[in-house]
Amino acid sequence: MNHIFHQNKDFNVLTIKHEKKGIVVTGETKEPLCSGDTISYPVGNEGKILLIKEILERRDSRDFPEGNGLFYSVNCVPHMPEEVKK
Numbered sequence: 001m002n003h004i005f006h007q008n009k010d011f012n013v014l015t016i017k018h019e020k021k022g023i024v025v026t027g028e029t030k031e032p033l034c035s036g037d038t039i040s041y042p043v044g045n046e047g048k049i050l051l052i053k054e055i056l057e058r059r060d061s062r063d064f065p066e067g068n069g070l071f072y073s074v075n076c077v078p079h080m081p082e083e084v085k086k
Contacts, residue, residue, distance in 0.1 A: 013041070023050055026073040028061040033072050038079055051079035 013027035025039060039050045057073035060066060 013039075016041070021075060022053060023076045023078070024056065024073060025050065025076055026057075026071075028071045030070065032070070033074060039074075039076065049079045050076035052076050 010030040011027065012029070013025055015024075015026045017024045033052060033055065035052055035054060037052045039052065041048055041050070052074045054075040055072065056075055057071075058069050059071050060068050061071040
């Protein structure tokens with residue numbers, strides 16, 4: 001599933017950190033995240049797509065009911081869809 005966090009009330013990205021192991025994105029969402037999902041986000045005048053490689057942390061978000069598990073920290077890598085590569 002592709003998650004677009006720009007102007008999306010259901011996906012609140014709090015931080016994006018570039019680390020040696022990849023790009024770590026933390027935030028909360030109303031939709032569950034899974035390995036293999038993508039996250040689209042704007043950088044300057046262009047958009048970037050990140051592929052979720054690993055869920056680092058999943059816990060309850062303070063903004064949703066208890067037991068929701070919708071706060072995430074995920075490890076991502078830059079992703080370019082096949083149709084764009086050609």
